[in-house]
Amino acid sequence: MSGYTASEMTPSKTSTGESTLGADGRASKRVFLAAPRGFCAGVDRAIQIVEKSIERYGAPVYVRHEIVHNRHVVDRLSGLGAVFVAELSECPDDRPVVFSAHGVPKSVPRAAEARNLNFLDATCPLVSKVHVEAERHAKNGRHILLIGHTGHPEVIGTMGQLPEGDISLIETEEDARNFSPADPENLALVTQTTLSVDDTAGLIAILQERFPSIALPFKEDICYATTNRQAAVKAIAERCDLLLVIGSQKSSNSKRLVEVGAKGGADESMLISDADSLDWDRVDAAKTIGLSAGASAPEYLTNGVLAALRSRYDVTVEEVEVVKEKVVFRLPRQLLSA
Incomplete structure (x- = not known):
């Protein structure tokens, strides 16, 4: 269970009593699925830069800091051959290095140029x-x-x-x-x-x-993605006994979604990393559940939470979409042919 909740930020609604039962005898849960949610264009671009760098140059490819704030993403890229380091000094001279989506001080590319490193900047264009x-x-x-x-x-x-x-x-x-x-x-x-x-x-x-x-x-x-995800959470929060936001404790945009949900009227609003961190006592007590995901959380984590809920309850899902996102950012020129 995540230790990050925002239930104290809004007064609780009056209890609606026991959950009703579905046709199969299991408790019924209504899930409001916020859209947009999950990956934004900047995160998608950053991940592609690491993947295509490994494809083009071979492993290992070094990445200064976590490419995005999500352990699942970082672990998957590590398995492909990415090596995550804290500082540029940990990178060898003969391997490519990628700068994270969050952006870096100007001193970092200057130091890379001084060492003639092959570096790729995955900074989000909006940053x-x-x-x-x-x-x-x-x-x-x-x-x-x-x-x-x-x-x-x-x-x-x-x-x-x-x-x-x-x-x-x-x-x-x-x-x-x-x-x-x-x-x-x-x-x-x-x-x-x-x-x-x-x-x-x-x-x-x-x-x-x-x-x-x-x-x-x-x-x-x-950024547009932060604004849109907060708007989607606002659209469902007031109807939720429990709002779940999938994301990392390090993720600013994910933690803001938790706060927005609490201020928007959810009885309880909390951050979870994945289905394994669900607090089943809290889920049991909720009849209506909101679900969203921060901009660095892959969609398969949302699917995993829904699957976990369906394994225990009779679940009805309603997706609430406030806007369609069509933003795409181009990859660096040296990777376009990869």
Whole structure:
């Protein structure tokens, strides 16, 4: 069972009593399946980069940090021949290295170039867009505020695009209210791509009230996949006794889905890694169950949870789709022929 729940964030509904029985004598469960869910275009691209690098160059291919935040994905790629390392110094000179989807500080590709390493950048294009925005604002003489979570790889990568001190991290409302800039008229704002849409809007409102001339992103930095998955969870949360979100404890977008579900009205909202981490006591007590998955969780994990539920209960599944996603990102040029 995951230790991450958000049930305390919303009041519980009145109990509806015992579960009804299905035709086969088993307890009936109604499952609302959120859509979109699971892999986004950036995650899919990053995984393909590792797979096609192994196909093109042979194993091993080194990957700096987890390519995406999901143990199942990392374990599968390890089985294909990927070697995951913490730092570039652990990579040999004669093997390719892939940078993770979260992005890296500029010092990392510089160090790779200095060693003549064959490196492939799997940074999500929407994260790269934030990097470009930050650099553009800095060239225009603006100090940059980055809304994000301390220590997250994406935040480390974005802050590493510019010299130390050029970007200030805003994590909480207190940070937003207390930040004291040297030049209040020359500020710009960027955000981590995997934040809560509603919480981020609150922070932006505070900053805009304090600094009316702050330059905002031309297009919202929170990525389409984060926005869509949160909207899908909001669409089902109020009907759920229990909302299950499949994802990793390291995954920012997955943990935000848990919080969005709790604030949206689910009696209980919790993060699970896969079917093996289901808390059956909580599932037994729920008549209506919501199911979603973070952007780095493969669809077979969702199928596994549904199969586990069907093995115990008479399950009716209703998919609730808020938007169809058609976004696809191109692979790096050196892999297109692989």
